[in-house]
Amino acid sequence: METIQAFGEHALGLFILIGAIICAISTFGLIRLPDVYLRSHAATKSATLGVLIILSGSFFYFMFYLDHISAKILLGIVFVFLTSPVAGHLNGRAAYRTGVPLWKESVQDELKQVREHIREDA
Amino acid sequence: MMDTWLILSLAVLSLSILGCMYRLLKGPSISDRIAALDTIGIVLLAMITIVCAWLRTTTYMDIVLLIGILTFIGTIAFARYLERGEVL
Amino acid sequence: MNNLLVLPLLLPLCTAVILLFLKQYLVIQRWVSTVSVLMNIAIAGIIVMQVRSAGIHVLHIGGWMPPYGIVFVADMLSALLVLTTSVVSAFCLFFAFGTIGVERERYYFYPLFQFLLVGIYGSFLTGDLFNLFVCFEVMLISSYALIVLGGTRRQLRETLKYMLINILSSSLFVAAVAYLYGVVGTLNMADLSLKVAEAGQSGVLNVIALLFMIVFALKAGLFLFFWLPGSYSAPPSAVAALFAALLTKVGIYALIRTFTLIFHSNPEVTHSWLMGMAIATMILGAIGTVAYHDIRQIINYNVVVSVGLIIMGLAVSSEEGLEGAVFYLMHDMLAKALLFLLGGLIIQVAGTADLRQMGGMIRRYPLMGAMVFITALAIAGIPPFSGFAGKLLLIQAGLREGYFGLTAVALGSSLIVLYSLIRIFMQAFWGEEKPLQEQSPMLNRKLIMPSVGLSLLVIGMGLGSEAVYNLVADAGSTLILPMQYVDAVLKE
Amino acid sequence: MALQILLNFILAFVWMFLNNEWSVVQFIVGFLVGLICLMLLRRFWTYEFYLYRVWALMKLFLLFNKELLHSSLVVLKQILQPKLAIQPGIFAYETELKSDWEITLLACLICLTPGTLTLDVSDDNRTLYIHAMDIQDADLLSRQIKCTFEKAIMEVTRT
Amino acid sequence: MELYMSMSVGVLFMVGVYLILSKSLLRIILGTSLLTHGVHLLLLTMSRLKTGAAPLLGEGANSYVDPLPQALILTSIVISFGVTSLFFVLAYQAYRKLGTDNMDLLRGKEDE
């Protein structure tokens, strides 16, 4: 029983560490990638994944080892799930609308013509 | 032994906050900074969760949710301000 | 337990909140404000009478015994200042009715006015050091709002400076409270007094005392008065009068309170600093009063001079000196309010604040001229007006304790003050008549009545100095023996 | 559907009332009892049993998790590669989804999966403009989305 | 720990003051907020640091940290928040109307 418990703890610890590492890698992307849209991919979403992993790891740790079902962590997970895409969407849109250019090696931009079209109409 | 994992994770997360700080300060566009800020918020949220596990208390769990909410609202506000020049 | 003590604060607080509901009903706002200030005079009067007959009164707010809860304490000093404040505020309010303008009225002038009073009364009555900070903040933030209300360029500019300096001093205040708490572990002023005395006010406690001195000196305009002349010339005169009469006085009160109650064991340190600052204040203030042709500047520097004069009494720290300080403090609240109201009237009538562009107003406004003249005499301490007894006590104290230089400066500054104010009278009221903005032969009675009332008070307080002095002597004897205060608060 | 859920809740309360015991355990028991009753009589209702929807939702969730994991790995790999071998770009994606909830769900899922980001939505809610990290073949991407997310969403929201 | 905290407080004060001595209103305001942080940390330092659990009696700890400074800091935070908001808005209006954020240009002699 104790071995299982110890193993479980190690597993959870590793799980959490993996989450942290995913976060770290995404941050690396945040530094490395060339334009704001790409960075957005890396950062926001990959980080989200990492954080979700960490949160669930902690949740299970609390549940199994501290005998506490933390509704707040669950709520946190739901909230992050719910909100981070919206944040990413709005930020990307704002970037695009304020004229932040795409990376020079981007291959296509179908939004550009549409917006110009709308502008002419307006 | 759990503590070792947790502290290790904390260290890794601190590194990623540093990375975000770099982007935050560097820019160049405001959207970049907003993205970085958003990421910082989320990583911070994770860190506090880990701290809670480490201290074996749920006292600071409220902060986790709080950071989530603030990050969300903050990002939206900045994005809207950027796009329209006004928030409300 | 005596809930009466919280009423001076509670009444304006409730009034302010009620006024918030009456945004559009200006007439009702005025009436409610009037009733409130009048009631507060009555309450303050009752408090003074009770303190006179039964000694120091204490209220344990929330029923928590000191030093754990917050207490309100009315000794004679507090009671008198509350009374004077209530009177002065009433006159400033009446003056505001006629001058402040519908726009400002609609944008919460009256609630802000009442909130300011909340802070002031709280500062006078609280017996808890941190609560004093909170009350200060209530007062300050109301003053920020009042000073900038209207949003003219001058107001914006000066409020920036005023606010910044006050934010600085508030930070230092909290820092000082922190230090003191770190050393003695309590916040109740009576308890602090006991513990500081027990520790012999040595070492770091003296440094903390100096920090408190700086904090309150900033608020009082003692030596560190640089913010004052600019700020007080920005708002409309009803507000400026309120500020001049009350705000610096709260700082002075805090100085008196802390240095007679908490840091009194080592007077040669703190009090010699205070004395130096008082001298510098009087000299610099007096110089300022004659430097400008702008009425506002002249009267602003007059505020500065009187701060030095009052602190002189504290610095001498004999019973006579403290009595003088308290007496002059009360006088100064009335007289400065009057001076600022009159200054406001002059500026309004002349359409300028520049003395060089005024003249001959005595023909149309003889009553105003007479009041300006009387105010000048009262402020310079000429008998039989209100300033005299206080000044006499201060001089007596200074000479008796052997501070001849200090006394000479005090006397010299009062000559310069007289000169500066008489200059206003001469240049504005005498000489060739110059074009006025207001062409009405008699000023609106609404405008002039508050000044008349205050003038009568200034005269009355002078003639009735004996009655006032009896109260002041009570205050002085409590201040010189802080154990009375401590016993009243801590022993129940 | 909402009616079914509501009824299920009412049944749970009735159960507690009958047992005269107000506790979480009794509530869960009551809820399950009601659920079973509803399931048994599911043909009685004009539209389908709500558990189907719940099941579809679960499927969507699993699908999403799979995609999330998969594309995360892809993106992480890209980041860690010494040389960036990507061709980013924006493409328009026509959706058949109609309601606000559907569109939002789709957009969020697209956002959440690394590699794609909903940049804008057209005013008529029919076109999503998606920024993709690697846009070798825009049509292929569109088809992928259509087959995975859009289908799963439709299973949840439509009969 | 008190040593390090005191040093942090000192640094906060130092930089705060340095910023307040700037010309730009923005720097000045940032300076005040650093000062406020410094003061709050100071208050915290003056309580007995880390001598027990958080002052939540439900946790059932043996000893708790001094709750009073926390309450004071909280009050102070809230108050500075109010003051700061007003100050921001004031600065914003001042800039709009006066056309500069350079405090050296706002000496007030120009329109007298």
Added chain:
Amino acid sequence: MSLLHMAILLPFLYAAALTVMRKPSLRFHTGWIILPIPVLLFVYFISCMASVQAGEELSGSIPWIPSLNIRFTVFLDGLGLLFSLLISGIGSLVVLYSIYYLDRKKEALRNFYVYLLLFMGAMLGVVLADNLIILYGFWEITSISSFLLIAFWHNREKSRYGALKSMLITVLGGLAMLAGFVLFYIMTGTFSLREIINNAGSVNDHTLFLPALVLILLGAFTKSAQFPFHIWLPDAMEAPTPVSAYLHSATMVKAGLYLVARFSPVFAGEALWFWLISVCGIVTLIYGSFQALKQTDLKAILAFSTISQLGLIMSLLGLGSAAAFYTDGSDSVFYAKATMAAIFHLINHAVFKGALFMVVGIVDHETGTRDIRKLGGLLSIMPITFTIAVIGTFSMAGLPPFNGFLSKEMFFTAVLGITELDRFDSQTLLRLFPVLAWVASVFTFGYSMMVVFRTFTGRPQFEQLEKKPHEAPIGLLLSPVVLAALAVVFGLFPNLLSYTLIEPAMAAIHPALLLPGDRFYVSIHMWHGWTPELFMTMGVAVAGMLIYKLHPRLSVLHEPLFRRVSLNLTYDAGIKLLHQGSLRMTNRYMTGSLRHYVIYIFVFLILSLGWGLYHYGAISVNMDRFAPVSLYEIVINLVLILSVIAIPFVNSRMKAIILTGAAGYMVTLFFVIFRAPDLALTQMIVETVSVALFLLCFYHLPKLEKEQTKPRTRIVKLAISAGVGVIMTLVALSASGSKLFESISDYYLRNSYVLAGGKNVVNVILVDFRGFDTMLEIVVLGIASLGVYALIRLNLASDRPEAVRKLDFANRLNKDRLPSNDVILRTVSKVAIFIILVFAVYLFFTGHHHPGGGFIGALMTAAALILLTMAFGMATIREVIPWDFKRLTAVGLLIAILTGAGSFLFDAPFLSHSFGYFNLPLLGKTELATAVLFDLGVYLTVIGITMTIILTIGRDK
């Protein structure tokens, strides 16, 4: 209240009545209703004469501030009577004269008489007061009424100048005198003149005695226009002539003499007293008489003549004080004769100078000029005036048979006598007295002749005059005639005054020389035989005539005495310096620059605290009780320090704000580490909101410029900030190292649950133990929101800004402003809002036992509302929540206040809370506490405030 009080107060009351009265009708001259007052007073004082002569003393007392030993005590002795008669007598004549002098149609008569009455009452007060403070008070009022009277024609620049000058100098003296009085009070414990005099000699060895003497003399000298304080008197001649006659020759200027006489019993016998008075008097005498010779304006001549005569009397008083050097009766009496001369001349001077002023007034009135170069030959037209002038001037010159002759003779006797004084080594100096006295008398003779002969004889030059001269009307002549007659009468029958006035006055000045019940036997005679004095007088006449004759040719008389430095120039330069110097000095440090002010403040802080730390050896760092440190704490510390230090170096606005925010979040981390969850929560929200507000308010500011500062400035900045940092650190270390007492906080930990029913001690302190702080704290927030609202909404139109900067950030970046489809945001918000709201309510309710509470709950609620507004727009929020958030603030405040005031109903102290456990349906055993109600108030208030601020800022476009 005695009759004496009545006498003093009567003029004041009358003046007050006059002020309040309707404007007196123009049909008769206001003077007529004034005249009865001085006459009545005169009669009253005459009636007192007999009893005073008999050695009785009238007195009375009214308490004013008895606790400070200030009683309105008055007494009438010989000296007082003498002055009272002068005041009321000359006063009557002056009022009579003024009725004809001042035009009832053109002048502001009411003001004139009010001032005159004020003066009269005050002057009576001065000479009758027993209490020094009362004396001082009346003294100042005489200065003030003199100020008002001099500037009666305030349109004239010179009137105002003269008025101000006289007031400054006399008030300066008054203040010195006050200080002297207070010194006496400190020495003797009384303000009563009579007590001080009765105990004369008891304090002579006191260190304060001589300072008091000098200070009191300063008062006397300024008032009596003694050199070098005389400069105000000539300028005071801008006053209407009746005023000059009354105040500036007969009465007010003699107040100084009165003071010296009054204090003689106390100070006589002090060498300093003798020398100061005698020398100052004699210098003034000769200086004044010489200056008088140089004047061309009749009034100016009289002014300098007055100065010199005042000097004469002053020196006589000084010489008379020599009597106190001797205990032996005969020697004493010998020197006391000088005092007798002083008193006699004081009366005489009042009489003839009064007459002369009136004459000059008549000349001025009738010819329109007072310039003797334009006058001449008026004798034929104005014979009566001429006669009066002759009597006056001859009396002034000391010619028999007029009263001036007698007192001048007595003066010579005194100066000759003083040479015999053997008390001092400086015999030479004493021998100078007769010489100077004789020279001055020569000058006096000279200008006296000028006054009368230059005006009335010689070649008439009427064509140079503004109007055609006539003899004055009888009314105008009445008063001078009376005075001239008195000059003759007193000359012929001087002993009329001896018994009635001079003896009692001398008794008051030299009480020590008299045995009880005794009196001075004063007898003044015209003929003493061929004495040295007589020869001196003859010499004066000869030399004086010579001067008069040679006057036009004596060039020295037409040059300024000192070309470069004159006292007037000094005064003017002084005033100018006062203004310019103070302006320059004040402008130097009051720069209006916030930075400078802050520098002053911090330099002061560094100096004083640094001094304190050093001086008290307060730097005692006791690290024993410090908490242990762990690595991660050091890391956080480092991060905090680094991010803070970086702020001044960045030159982008954004970076600076972000770094500051980072510092704030580090502080939050500290709160977590140091077990302060509530603080962490609050700081987190507040920091976020602050950063957001920062960005919102500062985004439109111009690019943060690199501060262009000179290296010197930077070093100063650095030094100051480093100083502050070091000081704050040192104090913190010594404070935490020297904890002297246990903190009171154990009480809260022990009682929070037991007495206040809450487990979150911080929250319990906030809502209960120190709930009052919290109540005021939300008041602060409420005011802030009002302030923000008013600041943004109220812009008085009178102040149109020229440099309004548009918030055109959006235009700058997003030119198209195309509509956007917010479907995603809206849909998600529908869920998120409710999650946040529920969380907010949870935080609110859990606050009493767990981290949270009204403030945090409210901020969360506001966050939800903001999200709502952002997603769905202003219109929606107005629809969803139709109330005014400012009202919500008010409601919240009201709830908090009423919860507190509710304890009034139970007769408990304000803000007393109670709590209890109740069995509620569904919820079971539940704790209900009024503290929660209070917290609800906080909650609502904070929502209202936050929303007000945010919506106000948000709508400001």
